[in-house]
Amino acid sequence: MHDPTPDTSLGSFATVLAGELPGTWTSTYHPDRSGLDVVTDAVWDMNEVAEALAKHPVDHCAVLQRSDGTRLFVAEQPGHAEGYLIAALAPADAPAEAFRGVREPDGIAIDADPFSAAEHLTFDLLPRYYVAAHQVFKNTEHLTREAPTEERLVMTWSDGALVVDEPDRADITRVLTDHGFVHDTARSVLVLPGDDTARQAASVRATGERLSALGIDTVLRHPQTRPALGTTPVAPPSPSVVSPYRGR
Template sequence: MALADRFLTLGRDVHSGEVLARGGDPEAHSILQRNGFVPVARLHETYHRLPVGLDEAEEKRLAARAVARLRAVKYGVDTDDVFDTEMREPHYLPLGSSVAYLAEQIRDATTSDEVADALTELTASHDGVLIALGEVLAATAAFYQDLGQPPDPHTAKRLQYLAEHRLAVLWSDLAHMRNGLADRHQDHPPAQRVHRRGRTGRARSLRRLRLPATPAAPDHHSRRRSCRTGTHAALIAPFPPEEPMHDPTPDTSLGSFAAVLAGELPGAWTSAYHRDRGGLNTHHVLTDAVWDMNEVAEALAKHPVDHCAVLQRHDGTRLFVTEQPGPAEGYLIAALAPDDVPAEAFRGVREPDGIAVDADPFSAAENITFDLLPRYYVAAHQVFKNAEHLTRESSAEERLVMTWSDGALVVDKPDRADITRVLTDHGFVLDTARAVLVLPGDDTARQAASVRATGERLSALGIGTVLRHPPTRPALDTTPVAPPATSSAPSALRR
């Protein structure tokens, strides 16, 4: 560890007003965290801050205590005067040191029996370290379940998942490794022991530590009472090591995977599982809407979908979930194209191709949030923009042109009978020879009233009215210049 890592700065930031600690090594960071500081990871640095919502007196107490504990183990701390202290609190070994000492025992082991003894502390079915960790996860899950904020039940569900699927698999594998080593009674090759003796300063110091005795385990009845408390007591049920190894594969059935995934995605999502129809493939309505031209589309083209799930958010965003074909364990997830959008709106828009994820809803939620959904937002925005443009074009207001001619208003005879009827109802007269309708201008007041009434009725039909003057006529005794003959050669530039 670099010498610079033995120095820290701790003080109130002049810009944010937060109490921040910068510098130090992992041991110093652990001391800060045990004094209430929260780690903050930025792009170019990692520092610690006190939690939000503390009053000034509590901030002073926690900061001064952190300074005292850091200096007690020979860290240099540059701090504000208000946090400076001459106190030096005694430094006790944390609980993690007892577990870390097992690693030192394994490094120094000469036989498989010694390693089996060390692993027993981890895997003991009644009071092993992993069983105790399961109790911690269960208690934390129960705490979150009743905490009252909207995200809290999802956090409790995640803790339950970690205890049931992640921790249980770890315990099972280590327990069977321990049992196998206990049966081998094999010496470890001395050359390999020498090779493994390269240790960090922390490991060498742990060898010399005299650890406190392991506290006595609670009796059977108190253990059962503790197991019955909390809603997640089933998470900490011991795993008998003498039983055959259970299947470590977590319950990742499609319906369960989609339900947990819906709770991990940002926003309010619902999950709908579309089960197998007994060989009758009725899922083509969904697969046809999959917005993908890559891996997911290829899989759907080659393999029929027996069952699938659809996640939907309150804003209409939908995700299609199906199993990966073949022996692969995992799922394919793709966005579904927006509903009620004309096909022409998708022209020129790149598909937000789907992704393949492992059978872990939590890592899948991260992949969706930071990979799939951003591409979907870009594509959907362009599609909706195109659809809006198409709607404006299709719903462009039809216009009826009235042209002035010697005081009268002339309208070409419309193709629609209802428009013709509106015009004739308000004084327009059909001139069959010219195929036009004419509104005389003998009475200009009446003519204006007729135009207003006609415009109101046509507007109710979605038709606008435009009044135009006739094109300018050539002056007397002049002849209009005839337009040049059409030619395939480029026309000359006009001056």
């Protein structure tokens, strides 16, 4: 039988509440303001709890965490009111854009009874949280699929010269021609001659820096060698050499 006068101190309340919720939960008590801003900034609420935090910053709180990563914020009601405010904390690993258009699973005010509080959370706040969190995770997956792939420009050595397939983008072509690459229309490539190796190296460095500013990696590559018919290659092709001028 439950104790009719449960311990109403915040830490004890949160510990008992964690044991009453479905699943495996842990309770962490934060006794002072050290690091509390990180916690309160994650409170996923635009209603009663958010308003209370804006008017009455908390100086201690508790955080409940379920084994699946679900987190709940627990704080005393402001002023002389009895009971607690409980709100979900937003998923920590989701980008801000994933929350766009998702309704916050606003928190609740409950009495200082962890057993009745567990019922309110189980049938009210947590279902709303799981709906909102599911939408955030779906949005995150969508954003990940839409993320642009890294662009790369390959310069291939050929008899001392560097050869680049003619780019589709005019701005990339302009960077190459600005630094000494010339069109070979017969092969649809651009070529950087190797007559002056010092000048060639300087051109490669300058080209890499400008392409990096455009978000494009530059790769220097040796051509693949093909064995003569009926023979076995003695050694594998030389590995690619990645330029230090990488996109940021």
